[in-house]
Amino acid sequence: MVSVGVIVNSASGHDVRRLVSAATVVDNSEKGAMAVRLMAGLGAAGVDEVLAMPLDDTVAGPMARVRRGIELETGAPLPPIRWLDMPVVGRAVDTCLALDLMRQAGVAAICVLGGDGTQRLAVGRIGDIPLTPLSTGTNNAFPGWSEATVAGLATGCVATGQVSREDACVQEHALLVHHDGRTEAALVDVAVTRSLFTGVRASWRAEHVEEVTAVFTDPTVIGLSAIVAARADAPRHAPVAARVRLGEGTRVRAPLAPGVVEEVAVSQPQYLRLGDVAEIPDGHGAISLDGERLIERPGGLGASMELVEALWRIDVARAMSATRVQRWGP
Known part of the structure; x- marks a missing residue:
């Protein structure tokens, strides 16, 4: 059967x-x-x-x-x-x-x-x-x-x-985020926000975001990964992810939510290869996965993320x- x-x-x-x-x-x-x-x-x-x-x-x-x-x-x-x-x-x-x-x-x-x-x-x-x-x-x-x-x-x-x-x-592929003994997966993007708490969870305002890492960059999609897609090339299914910081560098336009387009200053991208582990610096901002704030860091502990086959x-x-x-x- x-x-x-x-x-x-x-x-x-x-x-x-x-x-x-x-x-x-x-x-x-x-x-x-x-x-x-x-x-x-x-x-x-x-x-x-x-x-x-x-x-x-x-x-x-x-x-x-x-x-x-x-x-x-x-x-x-x-x-x-x-x-x-x-x-x-x-x-x-x-x-x-x-x-x-x-x-x-x-x-x-x-x-x-x-x-x-x-x-x-x-x-x-x-x-x-x-x-x-x-x-x-x-x-x-x-x-x-x-x-x-x-x-x-x-x-x-x-x-x-x-x-x-x-x-x-x-x-x-996916990004695995490790923080204080907890592991969560993202299929689209990981963002470090300035929000102390998860609250309503949904994350869509660029002013609240410090950095974004996209599992893939597709210029036709909306959300925080669109910020990365405006600056980096990490094709879907390729064993590479792209990471940018906000607030510095080239200004780009990105569709962050349906009907919402913002102009954001974005740094030069950095790339993570399959199996690479990247550190997320200490800080109190919540970590967002696939558009939802999920990991609070009240103690300011750092975290790490790894690109894996999913x-x-x-x-x-x-x-x-x-x-x-x-x-x-x-």
Whole structure:
């Protein structure tokens, strides 16, 4: 039996940036509909079962209604859902526990509906299990955008062995941040802020940031990594990250949040190679990972970060292209 794990973060895309910028709102009804479209693709590709993290009624209700409508309209049953037996408290620990349980259950792939802050939780938890990230957050620099039905087809083809991991997946990198015995991972960027506390978590104001390190520089994405992308070249999937300081050097324009563009003075970039460890100086400012302040440093202790190989991401376009080549030849 081929099982695929599905995690829907009902809290993603609901932070303060909805009030201070023009960020898109992916409401929980749409998340439920996305999950159904995803499962339709998984079922069409031959997946037998979906192993899912329990959902609150704001997602589960719309998902059940859309599922019934799809099955009545198409006549094709979607894969049955087996709900994980786990407590849900509405915090990141839910996703972490669900990922651990899915790995233990031997799922063939995992799909996560969430933003950058949700996707990063998979680092170090799923081993070689392929991940399909779907965007329901704010910046969505890591997952990008894919239609859920097509993403389900691509994931199902990988999970059932119709397409190999080598043909469908790309190796992603991450920055591991070590501070006072704690380790956290970032798939997009790490920033040292002037904020003493994590507070509302979301980090989007350049005036509050001292430095940013980007796992990759993509000039088409928004968020703090856009500051680095305006000055440095660290292509996605290349074994290199780029680091800049703010407040000195060349002035650049960077889109820091949806509808928010700021001009910032940025230093010459420094580069970290795979396996390099870089020190984050002593200071009281909180450390932000993938756009969220997560690590407070009340004692002013320094930290370190290391660029590592992280996880295998299913590239939907590559996977679908591989099915075409296998069917008809190059």
